[in-house]
Amino acid sequence: MNKTRIRVLVGKPGLDGHDRGAKVIARALRDAGMEVIYSGLHQTPEQLVEAAIQEDVDLIGVSVLSGAHMTIFPRIKELLKEQNAEDILLMGGGTIPEEDIVTLVEAGHAEALFTPGATTTEIVSWIRDRLEASKEVSV
Amino acid sequence: MNKELLDQWLARLFDRDRRATAKLISWVEDDVEREYIMRAVLKQTGQQMVVGITGPPGAGKSSLVEALTKLYRGKDERVGIVAVDPSSPYSGGAILGDRIRMQAHGTDRDVFIRSMGTRGHLGGVTRSTSDVLRILEGGGYGRLLLETVGVGQSELEIMQIADTVVVVLNPGTGDGIQAIKAGIMEVADVFVINKSDLPGSERMKNDIEMMLNLNCDGKAWRPPVVLTSVIDQNGLETLREKIEAHQLYMLESGQRDERRKERLRQEVWRHWKDRLQVTFENVWQVAQEKWGDLENGDSYELAGELWRRVLREDKWHE
Numbered sequence: 001m002n003k004t005r006i007r008v009l010v011g012k013p014g015l016d017g018h019d020r021g022a023k024v025i026a027r028a029l030r031d032a033g034m035e036v037i038y039s040g041l042h043q044t045p046e047q048l049v050e051a052a053i054q055e056d057v058d059l060i061g062v063s064v065l066s067g068a069h070m071t072i073f074p075r076i077k078e079l080l081k082e083q084n085a086e087d088i089l090l091m092g093g094g095t096i097p098e099e100d101i102v103t104l105v106e107a108g109h110a111e112a113l114f115t116p117g118a119t120t121t122e123i124v125s126w127i128r129d130r131l132e133a134s135k136e137v138s139v
Numbered sequence: 140m141n142k143e144l145l146d147q148w149l150a151r152l153f154d155r156d157r158r159a160t161a162k163l164i165s166w167v168e169d170d171v172e173r174e175y176i177m178r179a180v181l182k183q184t185g186q187q188m189v190v191g192i193t194g195p196p197g198a199g200k201s202s203l204v205e206a207l208t209k210l211y212r213g214k215d216e217r218v219g220i221v222a223v224d225p226s227s228p229y230s231g232g233a234i235l236g237d238r239i240r241m242q243a244h245g246t247d248r249d250v251f252i253r254s255m256g257t258r259g260h261l262g263g264v265t266r267s268t269s270d271v272l273r274i275l276e277g278g279g280y281g282r283l284l285l286e287t288v289g290v291g292q293s294e295l296e297i298m299q300i301a302d303t304v305v306v307v308l309n310p311g312t313g314d315g316i317q318a319i320k321a322g323i324m325e326v327a328d329v330f331v332i333n334k335s336d337l338p339g340s341e342r343m344k345n346d347i348e349m350m351l352n353l354n355c356d357g358k359a360w361r362p363p364v365v366l367t368s369v370i371d372q373n374g375l376e377t378l379r380e381k382i383e384a385h386q387l388y389m390l391e392s393g394q395r396d397e398r399r400k401e402r403l404r405q406e407v408w409r410h411w412k413d414r415l416q417v418t419f420e421n422v423w424q425v426a427q428e429k430w431g432d433l434e435n436g437d438s439y440e441l442a443g444e445l446w447r448r449v450l451r452e453d454k455w456h457e
Contacts, residue, residue, distance in 0.1 A: 027234070030233060046245075047245035050245060054253060055238075055253065
């Protein structure tokens, strides 16, 4: 009876207050049967990582529209590492230029980044593919 | 799962490791080694009382939890919070948004907030809520707060978990008849009229007090009615004091032990129910195979016929 449910923290770090995108994603993940913890606006990376640990999520998804992605993603990864929580994956979305995506993903600052136009189906199946194999026995 | 490994996680829990606390909660929620984990946890916990906060959606439960947490932190108490939100009956997914109102303690390591989806469980809490609270206690959180889903009139399972039940209402949401109805109004140990900056709060207080005049004749504890406003930061310390007073009453009157005994029975009942549920699912599977050509007749008739086919008993009703 190992029917572990996928848990995701959807977060809005930094100062931009546009959370329509984050809410659409949260809804889509809910409809895909996941438990989504929504952080609310204006989170610091510290708050997000602490929430991710307490909620024991499999994945953090952050929405960044402010241009601060080059700071925020590495910082979250760094904090996860400090907390020995590197098994929590980091996904993001927002207005992020292509070359920055390559830089961030290649440096391991995020597992995947999606830009405007990405469908929710795409995002849901990325999460499923990535997690479902590892969810079987997760010790 | 390997028991040695599990024991290590349990040891880390009792060492107040937050990662271990979080992981063990997930396993218990997911029924992974639940009994093994809980037997270890329950041996070392059960001392701390649980304050349950319940009330309709939007009444301000999360905001009050945050406000109380702030007061408890001022007294250097470590606070463990379980906040329940509904799961979708369609997808089983959930949006758990109670943390949004609890930002102030976002990086305070002496506060542990865990959000839970109901996962099909009715009654305002989840199947594993009381176990999760005990895991938090095991992780060193002495002040335990439980926030239920937004409830209607009859989600009352909180009374089986909490030692003190706080019912949160808002002004202008019902007249004197609402106040004398059965259900949620009967289980409160403390009433809160939150958003008391809005008009109608005094009137609502009167309605509740009148209900209490009828109910509490000769009872040792009369639930206080506290007006609070989180926006104006009014009444919060009073609320904390009333909760404290109720806990003291529970201890001194011996009520706490009474409730504890009752709770133990309830929990045993629930374990039986879970166990029998599995048996039931198996029998139901068999019944599906024997369904065959059953289609004519009403549901009672079909249920009886199926019963005879599966259990080979004539008796469907006594």
